[in-house]
Amino acid sequence: MEMKNYSSSTADFILLGLSSNPQMQKPLFAVFFVMYLITLVGNGLIILAIHSDSRLHTPMYFFLSNLSFMDICFTTVIVPKMLLNLLSETKSISYVCCLVQMYFFMAFANTDSYLLASMAIDRLVAICNPFHYDVVMSPRRCLLLLLGSCTISHLHSLLRVLLMSRLSFCASHIIKHFFCDTQPVLKLSCSDTSSSQMVVMTKTLAVIATPFLCILFSYLRIIVTVLKIPSVAGKWKAFSTCGSHLTVVVFFYGSVIYVYFRPLSMYSVVKDRVATVMYTIVTPMLNPFIYSLRNKDMKRGLRKLRDKIHS
Numbered sequence: 001m002e003m004k005n006y007s008s009s010t011a012d013f014i015l016l017g018l019s020s021n022p023q024m025q026k027p028l029f030a031v032f033f034v035m036y037l038i039t040l041v042g043n044g045l046i047i048l049a050i051h052s053d054s055r056l057h058t059p060m061y062f063f064l065s066n067l068s069f070m071d072i073c074f075t076t077v078i079v080p081k082m083l084l085n086l087l088s089e090t091k092s093i094s095y096v097c098c099l100v101q102m103y104f105f106m107a108f109a110n111t112d113s114y115l116l117a118s119m120a121i122d123r124l125v126a127i128c129n130p131f132h133y134d135v136v137m138s139p140r141r142c143l144l145l146l147l148g149s150c151t152i153s154h155l156h157s158l159l160r161v162l163l164m165s166r167l168s169f170c171a172s173h174i175i176k177h178f179f180c181d182t183q184p185v186l187k188l189s190c191s192d193t194s195s196s197q198m199v200v201m202t203k204t205l206a207v208i209a210t211p212f213l214c215i216l217f218s219y220l221r222i223i224v225t226v227l228k229i230p231s232v233a234g235k236w237k238a239f240s241t242c243g244s245h246l247t248v249v250v251f252f253y254g255s256v257i258y259v260y261f262r263p264l265s266m267y268s269v270v271k272d273r274v275a276t277v278m279y280t281i282v283t284p285m286l287n288p289f290i291y292s293l294r295n296k297d298m299k300r301g302l303r304k305l306r307d308k309i310h311s
Contacts, residue, residue: 012095013185015082015091015179032083033083039281042285043288044068045305047069049302050065056297056301063115064291066146067112071284077101078101081179085178093175098175101179101180103161104157106160114148117212117214117215118145118146120218120219120249123218124218124222167186183272219246226238248287248291255276
């Protein structure tokens, strides 16, 4: 039987999506369309509230506004195409578009990871070295952290996509996922992917584990410092400033580690889809609620934005 090579730019992949059941397509479309709208509106309001309130022009909210922007970007890379496929019978995506989607998804997701680390550093300095906070977390250094996060993430994505573009895809061209992610695409390759898997795992370890370890180290330092505070009220106040960030970190890194830090032989279609939905769609949707529901400054900023809109 002749094996067809799908590595040319003229070939198409088929994205299987979340479910192959025809009866589930429209209900899934409705659910994820609403979730996508909530993500856009929620994160958009966070960005507008921060930029319209001068009292929120601090390092923590600078990183939060950029995190919200990245959440909008990387969900937009995935969700519109997924929604279109839910209403389409073909569900195809070209080889080039697949690589482009993979590139921007990884770039924005990795930037998210580094921004979470930057926010952990901000909390570390604020709690452990408050008298030097304005010097250490100066606008220039915050901007450098942002630019560094974007640069490293885009370089990593470029190298990953270049590596994937050298693979050959034979026979099956059905991607058992709702977007072009690394693991399900690697499963289709008829090339020897052992070296590619090793490189992918190593790069992912470097790009994902570095900010994660930074977050871990920051919070260990914070815990040690907070435990030295004599009053219970003081300890609670210090920990409360970190609660929202920690919640997002657990959601994001829990699902990312589950999906990417396993050998290809342990890849599970259904479990990986659920875990991927968590950090690509659910977490970006929940972030505005997590950061605003128990944050007095954000609530005040959102009220001020509401009053400006009404007036």
